[in-house]
Amino acid sequence: MIIAGALVAMISGVLLGKMTTRHPGRGLNPVRYFWGVCYIFVLAWWVTMANLDVAFRVLHPDVPINPGIVKVETDLESESAKTALANSITLTPGTMTVDLSDDGYLYVHWINVSSTDVEEATHQVVGRFEPILRRIFE
């Protein structure tokens, strides 16, 4: 049964492997896996904080929200890192990625827009995840 599993893995790897990754050598570096494990905790922390924040805003009698779409910039190069960043932003309550343009800009829907400036919004939305994602994927 293990031999059959190895054969199936080989077939799917040969057939679809060049779709999956473009830099196979990067997968061998153990430091990346260490940062990947760290990223789970970072993401969990920010998701918890954002949950509490959104719950506070919903339960507050005045409902202090200021929704809008902001444009933020990312320095990440690889497609995988950009996708992970966009999905992390979507997973965090209160912010949601609307679109991802080719030249490194994300359009994010934000429940409480504190600044429409690109630099400032980038610092607040993307800055939490960007450094650690760069260590994982690049």
Next chain:
Amino acid sequence: MTGMSSIVKTVTRWVSPFIFAFGIYIALTGHLTPGGGFPGGVIIAGCFILLTLAYGKETTFGLFNLESSAVTDSLAALAFLCMGFLGYVFGGGFFNNFIQSGFPGTSFRLLSGGNMPIINLAIGLKVGASLFAVFAYLALFRAIEED
């Protein structure tokens, strides 16, 4: 058809080999667990349909084009028929389970099914290849229409 946004493309890139391996697993262990050749084949077809939707037909045909899907379809059907004839030759009846009589008493293993895993895999590849061919012709047809 150029495909969807880069988020969809990247996620498709990550999950497609796992979907393919899962389809073959469902087909191969059909005699032990729920599943079998038919759902496995449809899952394999679904993997390539996902690739076609996300990346457009050129990239997908670079991996698995229409000729190879036709060849896979025919070869799998032929393998299915050959198992029947081999059962006739060695076991004394059409589709006799001739391999299983060689491994008596090994229940609940992959080999215990005799020729059932082989037939399951053949059916899975056949169903997958033919459904992918239909979908590819649908995609191609629309592309011709737009010219």
Next chain:
Amino acid sequence: MVLIQVFLVFAIIAALVAVEAPSALSSIISLGAVGFGLSIAFLWLGAPDIAITQVVVEIVTLVILIRATIARGVTEIRGNESKTLLIGSLILFGLGSAFFANYLSDFPEFGKSAMETFSNPASQFYLKFGLDKAGGPNIVNDILLDFRAFDTLGEATVLFAAILGAITLLNRKVFVDSGEEKQ
């Protein structure tokens, strides 16, 4: 048992929405809801094989149907209907339900399968000897691939013929040769 009826009622409601909704997208998605609801019902009915197959086939059906309508710009599929056909279908429905009510008494009670009611059924043989003679614990696959493999061969042939017909219809070369030279 109540759960099974709940999912069947869900499937009926979804089917009514799928038939009556004017928008193509909501209609096709409701059709998917029929299949998924029935798939959960199959899971409660002790048929995991069917449930898996139903889910996967439903997804591919949805993709093909959306490909056929929305991808070519058809967003409204309003089926305008006629009065005479409505009356005719009502009469047909009445006749059908009369027949159904007539023969319902011959059916075994729900929850008492056909293999218990009739004497010497084939299913008992398959259940009893499936593990020893075919060698697989999954009796459904034993029937499909060992006891009744010839059926499966015929089924593969039918699928082959249907797919061949679809490909021939969608292949443009066949029609270009015969159709456009005529004009």
Next chain:
Amino acid sequence: MLTYLLAFILFAVGLYSVINKRNLIKIIMGVIIMEHAVNAFLILVGYRMSGEAPIVEEGVSISEFLSTAVDPLPQALVITSIVISLGVVALMVGLAIRLYQHYGTFDITEIRKLRG
């Protein structure tokens, strides 16, 4: 009895769609709903009260298995029928697309008018 009746009603909904609607896609949907109803009916006939899936587990004796398993024969028939229905749906969609390309509409009354 009520459960069989529900499967029959599902079949009737599909039949209503096939007879009454004038749109090819609605007709295809009706055929799909009818297939679902027939599959559900066959599985319902094979069900036994508090039955389990017909898969032998390790360490369960055959007599115990015989008293709990549901009928496997309708399941084996339905599993082929589902996949064939997928092929038939592909064939019907191919026909509908051909007609749409030729006449520019999915309405069967319009198609009938445009024939001559």
